[in-house]
Structure formats: C-alpha cells, structure tokens
Amino acid sequence: MKNNFLTSLLLGLFFLSTLANGGLIWRYNTSLHQLERQSQDQELQQRLAQINNARSIMQAILKDTLEYSQTNRSPEMMRILQGLNAKNKPAAK
16 A cells, blocks of 8 residues: 555656656746747847948939939930939930
C-alpha cells in the first residue's frame, strides 16, 4: 500500500513537471517569435528610413537640376530630364 502511494505521488509529480515544462517551452517559443518580429520590424524601419533619405536626396538633386536647366539649356540635359519625365517635352513646331 505504501509503495503504491509513493508511486502514485511520484507519477503525479512527474505529470505536473511535464505540464510545467510544456508551459515553459510554449512561453519561450512565443517570446522568441515576438523578438524575431520586433527585430524584423526594426530592420524594415531602418531600411525605410534609408529609402526615404535617398529619395529626398534625389528629389533635391532633381530640383536643383531643373533650376539649373532654366538658365543653361543644353540639349543633353534636356534629353535626360525628358527621359525622367521631370520636364515637359517641348511643343511640336
């Protein structure tokens, strides 16, 4: 009788420890996935900031080029600006 009680008690403790370990594994996995998502979000935000920075630089260069083209009309520059659709094409004669 004593042996059966001890066996049942140990089996119950084993079952509880198995459940606790399962819960800890689940919590670890969800925390790990959350950290991965946060890391990906940070990488995407950094990349987006780089893209926006490059875009603003290119827009500033284009603006300066358009201003320069108003005073200096070289055919090469006009061809480039027309290729970028940054300037209206000249009217047909």
